[in-house]
Structure formats: C-alpha cells, structure tokens
Amino acid sequence: MNAKPPLPGPSRAGKPQRAAALPGELSMPQAVTPGLPPAESFETLGLPPELLRTMTGLGVEEPFPVQAATLPSALAGRDVLGRARTGSGKTLAFGLALLVRSAGLRAESKRPLALVLVPTRELAQQVSEALEPYAQALNVRLATVVGGVSINRQSALLRAGADVVVATPGRLADLVSRRDCHLNQVRITVLDEADQMCDLGFLPQVSEILDQVRPDGQRLLFSATLDRDVDQLVRSHLHDPVLVSVDQVAGSVTTMEHHVLVVHSADKYATATEIAARDGRVLMFLDTKAGVDQFTRHLRASGVRAAALHSGKSQPQRTHTLARFKDGEITVLVATNVAARGIHIDALDLVVNVDPPADAKDYLHRGGRTARAGESGKVVTLVTPNQRRDVNRLMSDARIRPTVTPVRSGEERLTALTGARRPPAGARTSSGNAPFRGLGTRPGRPAKESRRAAEARRTAEARSAARVRKGL
Structure with missing residues (x-):
C-alpha cells in the first residue's frame, strides 16, 4: 500500500x-x-x-x-x-x-x-x-x-x-x-x-x-x-x-451589453422567432421543459436549425445536443436553466431570455454564457408590459442598468440590436417537418392556393399559435 x-x-x-x-x-x-x-x-x-x-x-x-x-x-x-x-x-x-x-x-x-x-x-x-x-x-x-x-x-x-x-x-x-x-x-x-x-x-x-x-x-x-x-x-x-x-460582485463585465426589449404579449414569440433566425448562434432561455420543446419544434418548422436542452433529456442526448451547437450544426439552443449552469460555448455573442429569469442569480448565470474570457456579447431579455416591474427589480438586484427599447417584430431596430430577420419562408427542416407560420408572422399567400386551402391553412395556423402560446 x-x-x-x-x-x-x-x-x-x-x-x-x-x-x-x-x-x-x-x-x-x-x-x-x-x-x-x-x-x-x-x-x-x-x-x-x-x-x-x-x-x-x-x-x-x-x-x-x-x-x-x-x-x-x-x-x-x-x-x-x-x-x-x-x-x-x-x-x-x-x-x-x-x-x-x-x-x-x-x-x-x-x-x-x-x-x-x-x-x-x-x-x-x-x-x-x-x-x-x-x-x-x-x-x-x-x-x-x-x-x-x-x-x-x-x-x-x-x-x-x-x-x-x-x-x-x-x-x-x-x-x-x-x-x-x-x-x-x-x-x-x-x-x-x-x-x-x-x-x-x-x-x-x-x-x-x-x-x-x-x-x-x-x-x-x-x-x-x-x-x-x-x-x-x-x-x-x-x-x-x-x-x-477578481470580478465585480454582479458578475458583469465591460464587454457584455444588457438589453431589455419591451414587446407586446401577442408579438413576443414572433419577435423571438426572428431573433432565432439571425446569422450566428444564439442561446435562448425559457422557463419550462414543455415550453422549450414546443418553441424548438416551432423554430425547426420555421426553417431554423434549433435543438432543445433541459433536464428531461437523457445525458447522451444532452451531450450530443451541446456538441452539435458547439460545432455549428445547429445555430439555436433553446434551454431551461440547466444550460445556465457552467456551460462554456466559444464565441457565443448572444443570449436571449425569452422568459425573464426568476431572480438576479439566474440572470447572471444565464448571461455568463456570453462575453467569456474577454470576448464581447449581448444579453437580451424580452419583457411584456406586465413584467416590467419585476424585471426592473431583478436588474437592480443584479446591479445592472440595461438599455430599454420598445420593439416589434419586423422592425429595423430589432434587427440592429440582435441581427433578427424573418425566418426562411417555406423552409423545411432536415426531419421533413412542414413550416409553421404562427406566432404573429404573416407570410404571403402561396401561388395558386385555393380558397378552401387558404382557409384551412389560416385555421391551422391560428390553432397552432394558440397551442404554442398556451404551452409557452
């Protein structure tokens, strides 16, 4: 011995x-x-x-x-x-x-x-x-x-x-x-x-x-x-x-920008979808596993290369998903707070809180996925009018003064802040899912679409959008 x-x-x-x-x-x-x-x-x-x-x-x-x-x-x-x-x-x-x-x-x-x-x-x-x-x-x-x-x-x-x-x-x-x-x-x-x-x-x-x-x-x-x-x-x-x-108490750094984007409730997920369709990778946080899964399905149907990460996934699934995100095979990682706990992704310049975090600690952990090791990055939080007071208190606790900007989907200032763009119209994912055009997007009517087909499409879109909003 x-x-x-x-x-x-x-x-x-x-x-x-x-x-x-x-x-x-x-x-x-x-x-x-x-x-x-x-x-x-x-x-x-x-x-x-x-x-x-x-x-x-x-x-x-x-x-x-x-x-x-x-x-x-x-x-x-x-x-x-x-x-x-x-x-x-x-x-x-x-x-x-x-x-x-x-x-x-x-x-x-x-x-x-x-x-x-x-x-x-x-x-x-x-x-x-x-x-x-x-x-x-x-x-x-x-x-x-x-x-x-x-x-x-x-x-x-x-x-x-x-x-x-x-x-x-x-x-x-x-x-x-x-x-x-x-x-x-x-x-x-x-x-x-x-x-x-x-x-x-x-x-x-x-x-x-x-x-x-x-x-x-x-x-x-x-x-x-x-x-x-x-x-x-x-x-x-x-x-x-x-x-x-060696760091400020708040965990913030000078190379990190903090933005609060004030959005209408009905326009929130259309805005999030356009941000997800940007060039470059983005990490998006939602509160629940069901919300993550449903929003991921919507993004994939919209032609965005997205994947979900939460505690309901097996460890091999989580490892594989992270590897695909790091390699650029997928450009959007949609996650619950599980991904805020110490995950390192090189050159990740944007983190989006689709759902605002519960407290300052969660905000700092989420935001810590960007602006790492001297790199620059942005943290964007989507906030509806009824969430403003809670988010103001959260930012105060985190000792952060964000830039507050009212935005709507399709606006140039949303693009200027986040690189947002319309998702590819009519795109199909590798799994063959049909595109989902709900959540406030307004694609043009396809050529030679019959009146009956158009009515059926609008009805399906309205139902799908309602399901997504309820699930998210």
Whole structure:
C-alpha cells in the first residue's frame, strides 16, 4: 500500500487577517491569510516543462487575472477562496495546481487523490475535457463521475485507479454508498461553482463528502457569490484561506451589453422567432421543459436549425445536443436553466431570455454564457408590459442598468440590436417537418392556393399559435 505523501505548503499557523466584507454580501468572519503575489507569467510559476509545452501548443500563453492571482498560493498548498464569475478562466486556475500537485503519485484502486465537485453533468464533462490534455502530459489519470450514464462503467474506472475524479455530488455519493469509491486519501478538493451547488440543493451532500476527505488536505473553493450557504462551507471546511476576488460582485463585465426589449404579449414569440433566425448562434432561455420543446419544434418548422436542452433529456442526448451547437450544426439552443449552469460555448455573442429569469442569480448565470474570457456579447431579455416591474427589480438586484427599447417584430431596430430577420419562408427542416407560420408572422399567400386551402391553412395556423402560446 502506498504511504500517504506529506502535503507541501506553509503551516496553517500564523496570525490570520479578517476578510473584508464584499458589497451586497455577508461579511466573512472566517480567517483569511495573505496570499502570495500574483504570477507575472506561467513560466515564473515553475510548472513542469512538459506542461508548459502542452499549454503553448494549445495557445495558453498568458494567465487570466484569476489564474495569476490564484495559482501561486494553490501550487504552494494553500486553501483558496476564489470569487470569480463563470467564464473567467478559473478551470485552469484550480486545474493546473491540482494536476501539478498530483503528478508523480499513484492512486490505489477506488481511492482517488484529488476531487473536483461541480453542480451539473455538463460542467463536469467540460472541466474534464479542459483538463484532459494537461493530465495526459503529466501522466495523471482522470475520471468523470456523473449521473445519467452507466454507474457500473464509472465503478470500473475507479477500480482501475483514478488519480483525479471530476464529479457531481449526487453520483459521487451513490458510488461512495456502494463502496465503489473511498475518499479518505483525497488530498486536494475543489468546489467549482459552489453557489450553484448550494442553489441546486447539494449543500448536505457536499458537506458530507468534505467530511470524508483527508482533514489535513487542501481545499479550493470557487464561487460567483459568497452568500449564506457558501459562507457555511467556508467556515466549516476551509483553513485560513487566501481570498482571491477578481470580478465585480454582479458578475458583469465591460464587454457584455444588457438589453431589455419591451414587446407586446401577442408579438413576443414572433419577435423571438426572428431573433432565432439571425446569422450566428444564439442561446435562448425559457422557463419550462414543455415550453422549450414546443418553441424548438416551432423554430425547426420555421426553417431554423434549433435543438432543445433541459433536464428531461437523457445525458447522451444532452451531450450530443451541446456538441452539435458547439460545432455549428445547429445555430439555436433553446434551454431551461440547466444550460445556465457552467456551460462554456466559444464565441457565443448572444443570449436571449425569452422568459425573464426568476431572480438576479439566474440572470447572471444565464448571461455568463456570453462575453467569456474577454470576448464581447449581448444579453437580451424580452419583457411584456406586465413584467416590467419585476424585471426592473431583478436588474437592480443584479446591479445592472440595461438599455430599454420598445420593439416589434419586423422592425429595423430589432434587427440592429440582435441581427433578427424573418425566418426562411417555406423552409423545411432536415426531419421533413412542414413550416409553421404562427406566432404573429404573416407570410404571403402561396401561388395558386385555393380558397378552401387558404382557409384551412389560416385555421391551422391560428390553432397552432394558440397551442404554442398556451404551452409557452
């Protein structure tokens, strides 16, 4: 049996400093000790040459602010409390430190040495994909453990030996209860998107998992906000952490534009359809799974390459849909909040809230899918007159001052703001669905259409539009 290696890093002893209260959040009486100076470059961190070569080959040359601020202390074995919005580059901020500190060690069967906890399956797969080339360069064995896929296959990976496990709390708890995974040798634990895990109800499972890892191990916690539940995790499980805060509390960035488009209720989905028909990709959010499915069917029938993403889809379906969206095979992803939880899509410049989110946190998570890693982007929220007051309050809570513009479908200013255009008239999708022209669109009468056919078409359109509005 391998002996437990010592954990490098400074002693926990020393007089701590109190963390400053962050605007709009709880004060953090948890002790916080000063961190090491930020890194000027990756080369100054003393990273292994094979890792630097891999980074250069992948175009990773200069550290983002969260990486420069976090990596020196994380590599030294310090606990880190990082406040950083999604899309800021924090995956490499914790990932490089975790892999470097795990390199050269070998996990026993069912006993990983490092653990990354994330709130959703999609984020787990994304983190694993981001870290895989660096893990291969350092000969670190990486395993992904999520729900929705075969638990027996994951058990086999753990039996074979996985040095680093990226997991969702629910599936990891299942494996632990089956005695397919033991956490007593986990030396480094990362909590990514900690606030989202708490929002999704995972706090009890996360706390139970942290109680099982090595008590003298390193903890790295990253969160967009440091509110009550996250504060509880920090108090209970972090030891004299270094506080790193690199983003505004609201999670907004200067490269992101925020627009509220005021629309008439009867014109809302016609407006949304024209935005979906734009050139380029767009991510559109609706409140319910049924609404997502019905609106997606409408878009596809209108000739728009759209697909649905929500928790009612199987994990293979969700993975395949995301891959098609990333590859450009589909241009519109219609989703519930499941896609707001840590999904990264390169060069996504528009997010549309067809249904306004419930609160400021949901708004920021949704909007965080665009303007990532220094890129620019827009967040557009469609608002009917009776929703104005609630949305004004939401924006105030999010500390955002959007540009408010009344619009109607077919208007030039809608096109100027979003790239909206009429969907291709008479288009048919690859599945052969007939075009659906409801929801306020007014296509011309087809040539040689009989009066009876025209009446039947108008009746069908009216019924379909009514069904869609009711379902959405």
